[in-house]
Structure formats: C-alpha cells, structure tokens
Amino acid sequence: MKHEPVHQGRLKSPFHSRLESLDTVNEWHQWKGYSSADQLYCSDTEYFAIRNATGVFDLTPMTKYRITGPDALDYLNRLVTRDMAKVRPGRVAYAVWCDDNGQVIDDGTIFHLREGEYRLCSQERHFAWLKAATLGFDVTITHETEDVAALAVQGPTSYSVLSKMNLEGLEELKPFGLMHFDFEGSELMISRTGFTGDLGYELWIDPDKAEALWDALFEAGELHGIRAIGTTALNMARIEAGYLAAYEEFLPADETIRTGVSRSPLELGLDWLVDFKKPNFNGRRALAEEKRNGSAWRLVKLDIEGNKEAHHSYIFSNAKARGGQIGFVTSAVWSPVCKQNIALGTVNTPHGKPGDTVWVEIYYQREMHWNRKMAKATVVDKPFWFPPRRGATPPGPY
Amino acid sequence: MKTYDAIVVGAGHNGLTNAAFLAKAGLDVVCVEKNDYIGGATVSRNLYKDWWYSNCSYVCSLLRPEIYRELELHKHGLQVTPYGGSVQFMENGDYYGSYHDEEVAYREMARFSRHDADAYKRYSADTMRQCKFIRDFLLSTAPDPTSFKPKDLMEFARIGSKFTGMGEERMHETIRFWTMSVAEYLDEYFETDVIKAAFSGSGIIGTALGIHSPGTAYVLLHHYMGDVDGNVGSWGFARGGTGAVSSAIAGAYQAAGGELRTESGVEQIIVKNGNVTGVALENGDEIHGHIVVSAMDVKRTFLTCMDKNDLPEKFHKRVENFKIRGSSGKVNIALDGLPTFPALPEGSSLIHSDMHFIDSMERMERAYDDWKSGTWSQDPYIDMVIPTLNDPTMAPPGKHFMSCFVQYCPHQIDGRRWTQEEKEAFGETVINQIANYSPDFRDLILHAEIRTPQDIEDEIGITEGNIFHGELTMDQLLFNRPIPGYAQYRGPINGLYMCGSSNHPGGGIMAAPGANAAREILSDLRRPNTVPENWGDD
Ligand SMILES: Cc1cc2nc3c(=O)[nH]c(=O)nc-3n(C[C@H](O)[C@H](O)[C@H](O)COP(=O)(O)OP(=O)(O)OC[C@H]3O[C@@H](n4cnc5c(N)ncnc54)[C@H](O)[C@@H]3O)c2cc1C
Numbered sequence: 039m040k041h042e043p044v045h046q047g048r049l050k051s052p053f054h055s056r057l058e059s060l061d062t063v064n065e066w067h068q069w070k071g072y073s074s075a076d077q078l079y080c081s082d083t084e085y086f087a088i089r090n091a092t093g094v095f096d097l098t099p100m101t102k103y104r105i106t107g108p109d110a111l112d113y114l115n116r117l118v119t120r121d122m123a124k125v126r127p128g129r130v131a132y133a134v135w136c137d138d139n140g141q142v143i144d145d146g147t148i149f150h151l152r153e154g155e156y157r158l159c160s161q162e163r164h165f166a167w168l169k170a171a172t173l174g175f176d177v178t179i180t181h182e183t184e185d186v187a188a189l190a191v192q193g194p195t196s197y198s199v200l201s202k203m204n205l206e207g208l209e210e211l212k213p214f215g216l217m218h219f220d221f222e223g224s225e226l227m228i229s230r231t232g233f234t235g236d237l238g239y240e241l242w243i244d245p246d247k248a249e250a251l252w253d254a255l256f257e258a259g260e261l262h263g264i265r266a267i268g269t270t271a272l273n274m275a276r277i278e279a280g281y282l283a284a285y286e287e288f289l290p291a292d293e294t295i296r297t298g299v300s301r302s303p304l305e306l307g308l309d310w311l312v313d314f315k316k317p318n319f320n321g322r323r324a325l326a327e328e329k330r331n332g333s334a335w336r337l338v339k340l341d342i343e344g345n346k347e348a349h350h351s352y353i354f355s356n357a358k359a360r361g362g363q364i365g366f367v368t369s370a371v372w373s374p375v376c377k378q379n380i381a382l383g384t385v386n387t388p389h390g391k392p393g394d395t396v397w398v399e400i401y402y403q404r405e406m407h408w409n410r411k412m413a414k415a416t417v418v419d420k421p422f423w424f425p426p427r428r429g430a431t432p433p434g435p436y
Numbered sequence: 437m438k439t440y441d442a443i444v445v446g447a448g449h450n451g452l453t454n455a456a457f458l459a460k461a462g463l464d465v466v467c468v469e470k471n472d473y474i475g476g477a478t479v480s481r482n483l484y485k486d487w488w489y490s491n492c493s494y495v496c497s498l499l500r501p502e503i504y505r506e507l508e509l510h511k512h513g514l515q516v517t518p519y520g521g522s523v524q525f526m527e528n529g530d531y532y533g534s535y536h537d538e539e540v541a542y543r544e545m546a547r548f549s550r551h552d553a554d555a556y557k558r559y560s561a562d563t564m565r566q567c568k569f570i571r572d573f574l575l576s577t578a579p580d581p582t583s584f585k586p587k588d589l590m591e592f593a594r595i596g597s598k599f600t601g602m603g604e605e606r607m608h609e610t611i612r613f614w615t616m617s618v619a620e621y622l623d624e625y626f627e628t629d630v631i632k633a634a635f636s637g638s639g640i641i642g643t644a645l646g647i648h649s650p651g652t653a654y655v656l657l658h659h660y661m662g663d664v665d666g667n668v669g670s671w672g673f674a675r676g677g678t679g680a681v682s683s684a685i686a687g688a689y690q691a692a693g694g695e696l697r698t699e700s701g702v703e704q705i706i707v708k709n710g711n712v713t714g715v716a717l718e719n720g721d722e723i724h725g726h727i728v729v730s731a732m733d734v735k736r737t738f739l740t741c742m743d744k745n746d747l748p749e750k751f752h753k754r755v756e757n758f759k760i761r762g763s764s765g766k767v768n769i770a771l772d773g774l775p776t777f778p779a780l781p782e783g784s785s786l787i788h789s790d791m792h793f794i795d796s797m798e799r800m801e802r803a804y805d806d807w808k809s810g811t812w813s814q815d816p817y818i819d820m821v822i823p824t825l826n827d828p829t830m831a832p833p834g835k836h837f838m839s840c841f842v843q844y845c846p847h848q849i850d851g852r853r854w855t856q857e858e859k860e861a862f863g864e865t866v867i868n869q870i871a872n873y874s875p876d877f878r879d880l881i882l883h884a885e886i887r888t889p890q891d892i893e894d895e896i897g898i899t900e901g902n903i904f905h906g907e908l909t910m911d912q913l914l915f916n917r918p919i920p921g922y923a924q925y926r927g928p929i930n931g932l933y934m935c936g937s938s939n940h941p942g943g944g945i946m947a948a949p950g951a952n953a954a955r956e957i958l959s960d961l962r963r964p965n966t967v968p969e970n971w972g973d974d
Contacts, residue, residue: 063537079785080536082665086517090675091828195828261833263826344971345501345666374665375515377504404974423510436829 048073051098052248072099075268084271091263092193105156107177136321141291141300161284187248192238194436195262202258209432235279280421305335338390342379342415392419443725448476451731452685453950454935459694460966470701480679484883489768490677494839497662497671498946502968512687518664518672521789559625575970618652642903644761646804651909707746712931733905734918734938759907762847762889762900771836775877807844847889847900904943925953
C-alpha cells in the first residue's frame with residue numbers, strides 16, 4: 039500500500055506566514071510538532087501588549103477533539119470531575135480529568151458549541167484515553183487539531199479591536215461564553231476565554247480562512263496597539279493569572295514513571311472543579327477518600343519578598359531550613375504589572391495554607407558569581423492579577 | 437477643633453507618599469493641596485477634548501519599586517510600561533538611533549564608529565558601577581557627617597565600606613565622576629560627535645548647567661539610576677499619563693484612611709513657642725496638627741509660607757541661597773494623526789523612542805548660551821515622545837499626544853515675566869525644530885499647551901519651575917540636600933518636616949523623599965515603621 043511519507047521537520051501553523059513576516063529575532067521552539075515563537079521581536083514588549091493593549095497568540099497547536107452524539111453530555115460527565123450538565127450551549131468550562139486513582143491526566147477547556155456538541159481543548163493528546171472512556175456511551179470523538187486554526191486575542195483593547203470586525207452581539211459575550219459569527223462564508227467561533235487573566239477572547243476558524251482572519255484582525259487592531267506575541271510573554275501572564283501549566287505544575291498521570299509525582303485536583307487547588315454530587319466520574323472514589331483523609335500536596339501561590347526570581351527554589355517552613363524542604367517552586371516570574379516577585383509551587387500539607395509564611399531558597403547570579411538568599415514568602419489565595427475589566431460586560435474601551 | 441496627628445502640605449507624589457506611609461502607621465493625616473487637582477508635577481490633565489496630557493513629567497523610571505509594591509499601586513490603577521531606544525535626527529539627513537536590542541545598538545553605533553561601538557561596553561560598565569553605588573542609598577536617609585549618633589555613624593560605615601570595597605582606582609574614578617562634566621566624561625569613551633550629543637542630553641535635563649559644567653556627569657546618573665522591572669536605566673510610561681502614579685498613591689493613602697483636601701492652599705505654617713501647631717489656609721481656615729510635613733520645595737516652604745522670625749537666621753540665609761533655577765519648558769501637543777519622519781526607515785521602531793533633534797556637542801552648548809543670556813534656546817535640546825503609540829488611553833484611537841520637554845527655557849525673560857508673544861514664540865521654536873524633520877507635523881497639530889518655568893511655578897508652586905525642586909549638584913546632594921545639617925527631613929522647628937524633592941535623593945518621580953521622611957517621622961513619634969527597605973542589587 040502506498041502511503042504519504044511522514045512530514046519531516048517542523049509543521050507550520052496556518053498563521054505561520056503572518057508570524058514569520060513579523061518575526062525579527064528568529065527564536066522558535068516546537069510545540070506539539072509545530073513551530074511556535076518564543077518571541078517575535080522582544081518578549082518584554084510583547085508581554086506589555088497583553089497588559090496594555092492587545093496581544094495575539096497562535097494557539098493552533100492546542101490539541102482539539104470534537105465530541106458529539108446523543109450521550110455526549112453523559113460521557114463528559116463521566117470523564118471530567120465537574121458537573122457538565124450546568125454548562126449550557128454557548129458556554130465554556132475549565133475542567134480536569136483524572137485516572138481511577140484520582141490523579142490528574144490533564145486540564146483543558148470544554149466548549150459547548152451547540153446542544154450536544156462539544157470541543158475539548160487540551161495541552162496533551164489523549165485520543166486513546168478518551169476512546170477507552172467511551173465504553174457504553176453513544177458518542178463520536180474526532181481529533182480536529184489540524185482542522186481548526188485558533189488565535190488568542192488578549193488585553194485591555196481586545197474588545198475595541200474585535201468591535202471593529204462587524205461581530206454583532208459580541209458586546210454581550212460574557213466570560214466563559216462563546217458565540218458563532220460568519221467570517222467570509224466560514225464559521226468563526228469566538229469564546230471569551232484565555233490564558234492571561236485579562237480581558238480577552240479566543241478565535242476559532244477553518245484553517246483556509248486563517249490568513250484572512252489574521253489580516254482582518256490586524257487591520258482592525260492597527261489603532262489599538264495590536265501585536266503578535268510569543269510563548270515567553272504568554273507564560274508570564276499565565277503565572278500572574280495563577281493558571282496551571284502541564285509539565286510545570288503537574289504531570290499527566292498516565293505518563294509518570296515514579297510513584298508520588300502526579301497530583302490530584304485537590305492537590306492543585308481545584309477542589310471547586312470536583313463535584314461529588316455527581317454519581318460517578320473517573321477517579322471519584324479515590325478523590326472522595328482523599329477528601330476524607332487529607333491530601334499530601336498543596337499548590338501554593340507565593341508572594342515573595344524582594345526582586346530575585348525564585349526559579350526552581352526549594353521551599354522551607356522556616357528561614358533556617360530546619361526540618362528539610364517542604365516543597366518546591368514550579369513556576370516563577372517577576373510580575374511587571376503587579377511589581378511583585380511571584381511564584382507557583384507545590385508543598386506538603388499541612389503547610390501552605392493561605393496567609394501562611396514560608397521561606398524560599400533563591401539562587402541568583404551576579405557577574406558570574408552565585409548568591410543565595412532565603413526569602414520570606416506569603417501564601418495568597420487570589421490570582422496575582424485580576425483586573426475588573428476581565429469580567430466587565432459589555433467591556434469598555436480601556 | 438480637631439487636631440490631626442500630621443498635616444502634609446502639597447499633594448504631589450511625594451506628599452502623597454509621605455501621607456500614605458503615615459496613615460498606614462495609624463496616624464490621623466490630612467493632606468492639603470492648593471490646586472483643585474492632585475499630583476503636582478506628576479499629573480495627567482485633560483486640557484483638550486479627549487486628550488490627556490502628562491503635562492509636566494512624562495516618563496517614569498526612578499519610582500522606587502519597593503514603594504510601588506508596598507503600597508500595592510497596581511491595585512490602585514498604576515501600570516508602568518517600559519519603552520526603549522532613542523533617536524538623534526541629524527542636520528545632514530541621517531540619524532543616530534539607539535536600540536533596546538544590544539546587537540542592533542552595536543551595529544548602529546559601528547555605522548558611525550567601530551571604536552565607539554566597542555567602547556560602549558566599558559562606558560556602560562563604568563556608569564552602571566556608579567548607578568549601583570547610588571542606588572543603595574535612595575531609600576535611606578543620608579547620614580550627617582558631623583553627627584556622632586549611632587545611626588549616622590553606622591550609615592557612614594555602610595557607605596564607607598561600599599566605597600572602599602570598590603578598590604583604589606575605582607574610588608578615584610568615583611570621586612571624579614561626582615564632580616566632572618558630562619562632556620568630559622563622554623570624551624573618555626567616545627569620539628563621535630552625534631553619539632556624545634545623544635548621551636549628553638541626560639546630563640543636562642532639568643538643570644541650569646551646560647554639558648561642560650562640572651557636576652553634570654552626576655545628572656546623567658540621576659537619569660540612569662532608575663529601573664523598570666529591574667532593567668536599570670530603562671524608562672517607561674505610566675498608563676494614563678504620569679498622573680496615574682499620583683492617583684494610585686492617593687488611592688493607597690485613602691484606602692489607609694487618609695484625608696485629602698484640594699483647593700486648600702497653605703498661606704502660612706503656624707509656629708507657637710517654637711513648635712508648629714498647624715497651617716493657615718489661603719481661604720482663611722486653620723487646620724491644627726501635631727506635626728506639619730511640607731512637600732513644597734524648600735524655598736517656598738521657608739521663604740513664602742513661614743515667618744522669617746520663626747527661623748534661625750543662618751538657616752534662612754542658606755535657604756535663600758539654595759540653587760533652584762528654572763531651565764526647562766514643556767510643549768504638550770494634541771495631534772490629529774501620527775507625524776512621519778522621512779529620515780527613519782519605514783516601520784522603524786525608533787518612532788516609539790525618545791526623539792531628539794540636536795546632533796552635536798557644540799549645538800548642545802549653544803543651547804545653554806541662550807539661557808545664560810536670559811532667553812530660551814533658539815536651537816533647543818528637545819526630548820520628545822509620543823506616549824500614545826504605547827498607551828491607548830490618552831487620546832482617541834489613531835490620534836496622538838506628543839510630549840516635548842525643552843531645554844533650555846528660563847524662568848523669566850531678561851529678569852521679568854514672560855509676555856504672551858514670547859511664550860508663543862517659544863512654542864514656535866519648538867514646533868519649528870520638529871517640523872524640520874517631519875513635514876506633515878505642523879498640519880496635524882490640533883492644540884498645544886506651552887509651559888514655561890514661570891507657568892509651572894504659577895500653577896504648581898515650584899520655585900522657578902525647577903523640575904527637581906533644586907539643582908542636583910554635589911553641594912546640594914546627599915547630606916547637603918537641601919541644607920547641610922537639615923538633610924534628614926527635619927526642619928529647624930519642632931514638629932516641622934520636609935518631604936518634597938528638595939530633599940535627598942532629589943527630584944523626579946521617585947517617591948523616595950516622601951518615603952524616607954515618613955520613616956524619620958515615624959521614628960520620632962515612636963511608631964512602627966511602615967516604609968519598606970531597599971531590596972538591593974546584590
Ligand atoms: C516639566 C517637568 C517635566 C518633568 N519630567 C519628568 C519626567 O519625565 N520624569 C521624572 O521622573 N520626573 C520628571 N520631572 C520631575 C518630577 O515631576 C518632579 O521632581 C516631581 O513630580 C516632584 O514631586 P514632589 O511631590 O516632590 O513635588 P510637586 O510635584 O511639586 O508637588 C508639590 C505640590 O504642592 C502643592 N503646593 C505648592 N504650594 C502649596 C501650598 N502653599 N499649599 C498647598 N499646596 C501647595 C503643589 O500644587 C503640588 O501639588 C519633571 C518635572 C517638570 C516640572
């Protein structure tokens with residue numbers, strides 16, 4: 039049998055031509071096989087596009103599945119920990135799904151596109167897992183990563199930009215809502231979602247219309263400070279928003295080799311996503327037991343004194359490091375918008391309750407020489423960055 | 437009648453900072469401001485349709501991040517966005533650009549001189565060494581060299597060990613640096629006129645000195661020693677104009693329970709039996725307080741708002757002799773669209789940068805000559821930025837706000853007040869210089885606000901409109917600022933304090949004088965300190 043030879047090298051997203059034409063620094067990495075930009079001209083400027091105007095990020099490589107069929111809702115309710123019955127058509131839900139031990143396989147967003155029709159979007163690929171879970175349900179799962187091109191359009195002027203694109207009714211779109219529009223004869227889905235914790239949208243379209251959409255978007259945004267951004271800038275914003283990233287704050291449980299390195303939703307601060315009122319879902323028993331007996335780990339948001347970033351730091355319960363480490367930092371950044379030294383980390387319970395003080399061991403380099411500092415940190419429970427505009431409907435011009 | 441714990445006079449950013457830290461310590465504070473708006477020289481004003489002007493200060497770098505964080509200014513609406521680079525337009529049609537990207541900056545410099553491009557690293561390291569030295573002292577009170585108090589001795593020991601830690605050669609360099617001229621300093625590294633002209637601007641901004649005047653190397657440092665997000669020397673725009681800094685500090689102050697009264701100009705600081713007891717307002721009201729903290733400049737505080745008989749004779753004389761000379765003007769412009777600069781390549785990032793229109797050291801010096809002769813520079817040094825390329829909130833989409841800071845512009849013309857015609861001619865000089873490099877600029881002007889030092893003095897009460905509340909020369913810095921013996925924020929009378937930019941570490945949107953003064957006051961009152969410590973660069 040003759041077959042298409044497998045593609046060698048990096049894949050190019052349908053927006054690649056546009057990104058390439060804006061790129062000046064040639065810094066790319068691969069994301070699920072695609073070329074994805076670290077930065078296009080300067081990650082600092084790109085970061086501030088998100089917080090000050092509008093940043094546009096190509097998220098096409100996100101893994102996407104279409105879930106349809108009469109049992110789609112029941113299936114999803116079995117799959118994920120939260121109650122999907124509450125997620126009406128036109129709404130989007132952040133969700134996690136677990137293995138039978140209650141350990142997180144991945145997190146993602148589920149878009150209720152139309153009655154009984156869903157899209158699940160995740161960092162990792164899970165077709166085998168999703169298929170296995172269909173047992174007994176009348177659902178069809180289609181892998182559609184390559185069939186949908188997607189852009190995140192994030193920042194205070196993002197609504198001003200989109201409002202110039204003839205998208206009737208967009209002003210009514212609330213956070214975690216989605217709407218369908220026509221774009222040059224194709225369906226354009228817009229959701230008010232994102233990974234930045236700011237006012238923002240995500241645009242989903244047929245790859246054939248990707249370039250046209252990009253061009254229309256950038257024309258609309260010209261006077262509103264629109265800029266393409268890379269992953270470095272986006273990652274800063276996501277830490278400020280307190281969002282988790284797979285491989286940073288948790289590992290997909292099914293890929294772990296060692297015992298004890300995976301995390302449950304309760305250990306990731308996602309209790310609110312676990313609905314024990316549901317009769318059954320993957321991991322329910324184990325999670326119920328964990329809920330009764332207590333968790334081993336706790337995800338913490340840390341507000342750290344000083345200005346030295348706490349990358350890869352050990353966390354201690356006291357400044358003298360007595361008693362050994364209680365955990366470690368998973369993501370750290372100096373937050374330019376909050377002017378705070380912030381981090382996400384994972385610590386052993388009972389440590390790390392909101393309001394607790396912990397100590398972070400920071401190593402930092404000055405002119406080749408390394409220094410060490412034990413920095414005091416406060417555990418906070420709110421996202422570091424949570425501006426009122428994020429929830430405003432209709433959004434203002436900002 | 438009520439007696440406040442503290443009355444802070446002047447709701448500029450330093451007065452507000454001071455008031456905020458006092459209120460956070462639980463004091464009952466009122467801050468009185470003469471204008472119907474707050475912010476002083478750190479202000480955004482809506483003077484034309486939907487445009488907001490940063491009508492005095494326009495860029496931000498010195499603001500101490502420790503204060504920003506402690507007062508949670510982001511929660512009160514402050515966002516500072518860095519911008520990069522600068523450009524020097526040249527009379528021959530060329531330009532010299534400086535870029536954020538190190539290698540691009542190198543190539544551009546090498547286009548003029550490979551020598552200079554290579555020398556830049558050494559220049560940068562030497563300048564950063566001085567920055568590092570001074571940065572350590574911004575959030576602390578300068579020690580009094582004549583005092584034997586343990587606190588002063590300890591602080592002197594700290595400075596001393598930092599200083600001697602540099603090693604002999606660098607100690608010599610440092611002493612020289614603090615008194616030399618910016619022109620001499622640059623001559624040690626560079627050979628290209630336009631490159632020297634580009635760097636020398638930071639040595640004279642806000643001063644009544646020329647590039648060859650001793651002490652201007654330090655002024656350069658004053659413009660390099662700040663940072664945005666740890667990038668020392670970089671500058672940013674406050675979203676919404678620099679008034680966002682003041683309103684955020686005011687937000688923190690009010691959240692801590694502080695009271696703010698506008699349209700309450702102080703006529704007189706009241707002294708009874710050698711103690712301050714309050715203030716008398718221009719509107720006839722009196723406010724009583726246990727202490728009074730003046731955020732006004734030192735001359736206005738002591739020469740205008742106090743009775744000479746309440747002050748020590750010698751102190752009064754020293755205040756009279758304090759150097760605070762008006763030397764900078766401002767032209768704020770509303771634009772109908774973005775002007776083009778044909779010298780720049782299409783799509784150049786330099787449009788986002790600081791723009792200047794002087795390309796030689798000789799022109800820099802001549803600009804100063806005009807000021808010395810009592811008039812504004814006919815060929816001025818302009819520091820021009822278009823913040824709206826960065827900030828979507830200051831003008832309608834597609835329209836722009838242009839800020840032109842102009843050096844030199846005297847407080848008075850030939851020793852008398854400016855006439856309206858002269859003021860307009862000054863504005864015309866500025867617009868002309870820019871129009872020489874941008875043919876469509878003039879037609880895009882919708883409105884312009886022309887500000888001479890006289891206007892700044894009239895509106896926000898800074899003596900002679902001097903942007904730093906007093907010259908930044910060695911005789912007026914550190915323990916000499918504002919007056920030797922009074923450099924620790926305490927006035928010559930019980931209960932009287934000073935927290936404005938006339939005090940260490942000087943002018944600029946820094947908030948350090950206000951914060952340092954609060955620390956001293958709280959220590960006198962035996963209250964817990966609310967002022968954060970310096971994070972340090974090491
Ligand atoms: C034109 C110009 C451009 C500048 N550009 C920059 C820049 O880009 N970046 C930068 O960092 N710095 C800049 N500066 C310097 C910086 O703005 C000032 O050093 C700083 O704002 C001073 O703050 P302050 O609080 O010490 O004093 P001020 O801002 O002068 O505040 C004093 C306050 O006291 C009030 N007041 C005066 N008299 C009385 C009275 N009798 N009763 C009650 N209230 C009174 C005034 O109205 C004012 O609000 C600039 C300054 C000027 C003038």
